[in-house]
Amino acid sequence: MTKEEKLHQLAIISDEVRKCQRCVLFKAATSGVPGEGDVDAKVMFIGEGPGFNEDKQGRPFVGQAGKLLTETIESLGWKRPDVFITNVVRHRPPENRDPLPEEITACDVWTDKIIELVEPKVIVTLGRFSMAKFISGATISKVHGQARLSNYKGRQYVVMPMFHPAAALRAGEMMSQFKADFKKLPEVVNMSIDDLVPPLVKKEEPKNDVGPNQMNLI
Ligand code: URA
Numbered sequence: 001m002t003k004e005e006k007l008h009q010l011a012i013i014s015d016e017v018r019k020c021q022r023c024v025l026f027k028a029a030t031s032g033v034p035g036e037g038d039v040d041a042k043v044m045f046i047g048e049g050p051g052f053n054e055d056k057q058g059r060p061f062v063g064q065a066g067k068l069l070t071e072t073i074e075s076l077g078w079k080r081p082d083v084f085i086t087n088v089v090r091h092r093p094p095e096n097r098d099p100l101p102e103e104i105t106a107c108d109v110w111t112d113k114i115i116e117l118v119e120p121k122v123i124v125t126l127g128r129f130s131m132a133k134f135i136s137g138a139t140i141s142k143v144h145g146q147a148r149l150s151n152y153k154g155r156q157y158v159v160m161p162m163f164h165p166a167a168a169l170r171a172g173e174m175m176s177q178f179k180a181d182f183k184k185l186p187e188v189v190n191m192s193i194d195d196l197v198p199p200l201v202k203k204e205e206p207k208n209d210v211g212p213n214q215m216n217l218i
Contacts, residue, residue, distance in 0.1 A: 006039035006117055013113050017090050018058070023106035025049075025091035025099075031058040035086025035114055042189055044084040044120035045069065046111070046130040048164060049099050055092035060085045065166040069126070072165070072182045084118050086111070088130050099129060108133075112153055122147070122189055123157050127164030134159040145181035147188040148197035158196060160188055 001009070017034035020026060033050040036059055045061075053063035061069045070080050089099040089107045111133070115123070125131040128140045134150040134157065135143065143161050150159040160181070168178035 001117075003040060009117055010034075010039055010114075013110065013117070017110050020090065020107075020110070022109070023089075023091075023103040025089060025093060025103055028094045029091035030055045032090050033058055033060050033087065033092075034090055034110065035060055035084060037080070037084030037118075038082050039084070039118055041082060041084040041118055042121045043124060043185065044086065044115065044118055044122070045124045045126055046133075047085070047087045047126040048129050049087050049089035050092040051096050052092070060087055061165075064169060065164070068165040068169060072179060075179075076182065076186055084114070084120060086114055088133060104129060104133070115152070115157075121158055122160055122185070123150075123152075124160045124162055124185070126162055127167065131159075131161040135161060144177060145184060146197055147184070147191060147195075149193065156193075158188065158191065160185065 014034040018032035020032060026032070029050070033054050037044075047061060047065075050060065051063050051065070053066070054060055060066070069085075073080050073083060088104050088111060090110060093099050093103070123134060125134060131138060131140055131143075134152055135148065138161065140161060140163065144163055145160075147158055147160045150157050152159075162181045163174050163178045165178065168175040
């Protein structure tokens with residue numbers, strides 16, 4: 001698809017998102033927030049959902065958390081319009097509550113269309129809701145900053161889980177980890193598949209700790 005065709009498709013998707021009534025979130029929201037950025041971006045950031053400012057402006061990450069995200073992107077020598085930024089839900093949850101599983105699932109159709117359109121090399125998940133879509137069974141405090149391969153809807157992506165910028169703004173310790181994880185991004189964009197941590201595999205716990213070799217010693 002040419003860039004022009006991609007831009008045309010993004011405009012169609014964005015119009016549909018603004019009219020979307022697939023979950024209840026549209027009822028209390030002012031505007032839908034489809035996402036924005038370069039349709040050919042190598043890096044896509046996926047956050048949680050629009051807050052007060054995003055709902056008013058119809059654009060993702062334009063409040064305090066957005067200011068931090070934009071500044072941190074620029075600290076790499078990148079420009080915000082060169083990446084793509086979206087969320088797992090696209091209408092503001094009332095009072096900024098957590099999005100519900102059924103709301104995230106209802107919005108998957110748009111998440112998938114946007115990912116398929118942009119085809120980023122790296123998906124940066126911001127916060128646990130976004131991370132859970134791509135890395136199952138993980139805890140953000142354990143896996144943040146570790147790029148890994150993830151199968152999503154039949155395709156493999158490089159997924160880089162990070163803390164949400166709003167969490168970084170709340171706690172100083174997370175801020176330094178957020179910034180340190182961010183610094184790894186240029187390297188992650190250039191990584192080959194072999195450098196990556198494979199998808200998490202749940203291992204079965206051993207029934208007891210006596211292995212076959214040890215049994216010979218009894
Ligand atoms: N927080 C998010 O997760 N997304 C936004 O767009 C803004 C704040």
